[in-house]
Amino acid sequence: MRLSGTQSLRLRASYDEMMAGTINLRTEIREFLRSRRSRITPDKAGLPTYGGNRRVKGLRREEVALLAGVSVDYYVRIERGDLAGTSEGVLNALASVLQLDDAERDHLFHLARQSGAPSSRRRRKPAATVRPALQQVLDAITDAPAWIRNGRHDVLAMNQLGRALYSPVLEDPRRPANTARFVYLNPDAAKTFFVDYDQVTRNAAAILRMEVGRDPHDEELVALVGELSTCSELFRQQWASQDVRLHGYGSKRVNHPVVGRLDLDFESMDLPTDPGLHLNVYSAPAEGPAADSLALLASWAASENPRRPSF
Numbered sequence: 001m002r003l004s005g006t007q008s009l010r011l012r013a014s015y016d017e018m019m020a021g022t023i024n025l026r027t028e029i030r031e032f033l034r035s036r037r038s039r040i041t042p043d044k045a046g047l048p049t050y051g052g053n054r055r056v057k058g059l060r061r062e063e064v065a066l067l068a069g070v071s072v073d074y075y076v077r078i079e080r081g082d083l084a085g086t087s088e089g090v091l092n093a094l095a096s097v098l099q100l101d102d103a104e105r106d107h108l109f110h111l112a113r114q115s116g117a118p119s120s121r122r123r124r125k126p127a128a129t130v131r132p133a134l135q136q137v138l139d140a141i142t143d144a145p146a147w148i149r150n151g152r153h154d155v156l157a158m159n160q161l162g163r164a165l166y167s168p169v170l171e172d173p174r175r176p177a178n179t180a181r182f183v184y185l186n187p188d189a190a191k192t193f194f195v196d197y198d199q200v201t202r203n204a205a206a207i208l209r210m211e212v213g214r215d216p217h218d219e220e221l222v223a224l225v226g227e228l229s230t231c232s233e234l235f236r237q238q239w240a241s242q243d244v245r246l247h248g249y250g251s252k253r254v255n256h257p258v259v260g261r262l263d264l265d266f267e268s269m270d271l272p273t274d275p276g277l278h279l280n281v282y283s284a285p286a287e288g289p290a291a292d293s294l295a296l297l298a299s300w301a302a303s304e305n306p307r308r309p310s311f
Contacts (some may be wrong), residue, residue: 023216023225027080029111033079035242036098037064040231045097059097066092083115103210107244110213130157130277138162143298145264145282148271152210152221154178155202156277161294163280168193168257180204180224184232195253195261205238206245213244252282258300259293 038058042049045059045067053238054060059067070090076087087159092110092213095105130148137148147158147164153168154175154176163170168189169182183190183201194200208228213219228235254262264282271277284290 010153023212023222025111025114025216028216029081029083029115029214032107032242033094033098036100036104037061038078040097044099044229063093064097067097070180070229081115083112085116086112096307102245103206103244106246107213109212113241114213114216131274134271134274134277141281142291143294145294147269147280149179149278149280150276151207151214151278152218152224153178153207154181160301161298162282164258164297164304165254165256165262178224180208180228184228184235187232187234191258193254195255201234202238202243203245205235205241206243207247209239210244247278256293256297259296262293263290264294 010079037054037266040059041061042059045063047059047063048306049065056288061075061079065072068090070073070093075096083091091108095099095108098104100108134148135157138148138157142161143161145159145162148156150156155178158166166177166179169179170177171189172178172186174181183194183197183204190200191197208221208225211218212225215221224304225239228296229239249265249267252264252266254264256262262284264284266280266282269279269281271279284294
């Protein structure tokens with residue numbers, strides 16, 4: 001993916017903001033809506049096409065306004081980054097017209113809430129540690145790798161099998177360990193470890209973008225995005241896509257340095273009592289090769305007895 005001159009200029013402005021420790025919410029709204037509008041052609045939206053050259057890629061602003069049932073001036077104001085006061089009905093109409101998926105719809109609503117929130121209520125301090133009781137829960141999970149992360153991809157706590165599985169990620173001495181930093185800033189090791197490296201990186205960028213919508217004033221999040229933007233061309237390209245993702249469940253394939261290939265299923269669960277934290281648990285079908293490899297990994301972890309790192 002090569003960035004156009006316009007995209008490069010917009011990204012340069014965004015990077016300057018991030019280096020200054022801020023994320024411009026209006027810019028986030030504007031670029032997200034533009035990117036989603038550009039992918040919807042008139043025929044996909046059910047509009048008649050009359051041939052000839054169109055000057056814009058995707059729908060025009062006037063067409064979005066018509067389909068959403070709002071005035072052109074009102075939609076132009078929205079796409080310029082002003083979502084404050086936009087009703088739920090209008091947001092739903094825009095999500096329908098732009099054919100947003102669940103993650104994109106959530107992102108739009110997050111941006112709207114942040115846009116309308118008083119500045120005194122915008123900042124929240126995401127958890128940097130986990131409660132001792134949660135660590136006890138992790139330690140009670142003995143047959144599956146498990147850990148707790150926040151929306152920045154910081155790994156805040158792990159069980160023994162989780163530390164064994166993600167030992168390549170933990171080789172970076174910085175704490176908390178961060179999986180996004182690992183995949184983008186240590187690409188050789190990450191490509192060796194993650195079988196589906198390209199998908200892993202796209203997911204990492206999309207989840208970070210989702211987190212920016214939830215909390216654009218998180219200084220550590222802004223700093224992380226700025227660091228990745230400065231140091232990784234791949235991240236810059238994937239960040240420019242404006243893609244977002246909900247991280248609920250799926251599969252993960254890794255090449256572990258000790259036990260070899262592991263094809264695992266994972267579930268990522270929000271912790272309602274600890275907003276912003278997510279419990280990740282990896283498992284494998286019983287009596288399959290992955291289950292055998294997990295058992296071998298557990299045996300190795302017990303024999304090595306890796307010291308619990310300071311997260």
